[in-house]
Amino acid sequence: MNASPRRKELTRLAAQLFVQEGFDRTTVRMLAQEMGIKSGSLFHHFKDKQEILAAVIEEGTQNALSIAKAALKQCEDDPEARLHAMARAHLETLFADRNAHVVALFEWRRLDAASRAHLSHLRDAYEELWVEVIDEALAVGLIHGDRFFVSRFILGALNWTVRWHDPAGPRTPDDLADELVAMITAR
């Protein structure tokens, strides 16, 4: 839709508040205050509260998709390297764009049907990348099991990191990716 720099900045602030308070508890008055304007002025930038949520999630998912694509492109054909690159890319976006992704993961249900339909495609495109990489790893015996279960388990383990990992701590996304890949690959 619209992509003015002002709107981008407002979206960023909204993401932060949505994480802090949750979407339902975040009032348009809180959003406006955080943005330094009055609540009425908010609706000059966004049609309604729903549209703010959709903007936050779209922004985050777009970033994740392009980062993952880039990571895979500059990566040799070795399935282990590609698996590792995907895991690292996933964790890096997750923490670089932490607010947007936490919202995407935990406030998805709050989207109305129209936004959800639109954003589902983005999400599917991203998961498609994962399935490919996992299929390659399965084909060469790097990991074992059902492709469906394995991909869900891996994404679950990765997504859950936002619940316990401290981005200010000593461990980098790269460290986490190492640990995860080491845990699931046969030795």
Add this chain to the structure above:
Amino acid sequence: MNASPRRKELTRLAAQLFVQEGFDRTTVRMLAQEMGIKSGSLFHHFKDKQEILAAVIEEGTQNALSIAKAALKQCEDDPEARLHAMARAHLETLFADRNAHVVALFEWRRLDAASRAHLSHLRDAYEELWVEVIDEALAVGLIHGDRFFVSRFILGALNWTVRWHDPAGPRTPDDLADELVAMITAR
């Protein structure tokens, strides 16, 4: 606190609504209607809306704790068997008591400070069981890696199943536990 059978039934219904709508979107009027009473009558059973949430989470966590303890008790000393038993017990509670656990996982932030402090102890006691089992598995080389990361990854993968697994489908919690343990154990 109180544990009348009526209250237990109301708690069960509340859990269902909290899952369907989310805690914030569930109004006391919706809760009352689902229970077949008027909204005012609700406050005869619970002090306020917060207390309903706390009751739901407490119920679910208590069950998880006792089921996991039982599963470990009737289990030989083999670390792989114990790991598998924990995973299966986790998944079984997760889907037997699905509503309560989904609420515990995704509405934890809505608890007030007092309830959160009280319930944290229960939660910690449960995670303590996991850490023990994982330490045993690490000690005999069944799995590898940092105990902290490994346990977080495993719990993340397991908890995330509520987002994609269909309990009515053909795959049982036992199947999922098999897959998960197979994925992470060295061969």
Add this chain to the structure above:
DNA sequence: CACTCACACTAGCGCTTGCTTGGTTAGTGG
């Protein structure tokens, strides 16, 4: 200079929210 337009403001409407109050009802033990 007149004009537009993005942006912001004030004021408040209509509705829903969690919760309170004061009273009623059905069942139980003495």
Add this chain to the structure above:
DNA sequence: CCACTAACCAAGCAAGCGCTAGTGTGAGTG
């Protein structure tokens, strides 16, 4: 038969909600 109690209801309050209407205002454009 009465006293007691758990369970419920009708009515509504005060606060807060998303959102709208109408009105500047200052910067850029012809």
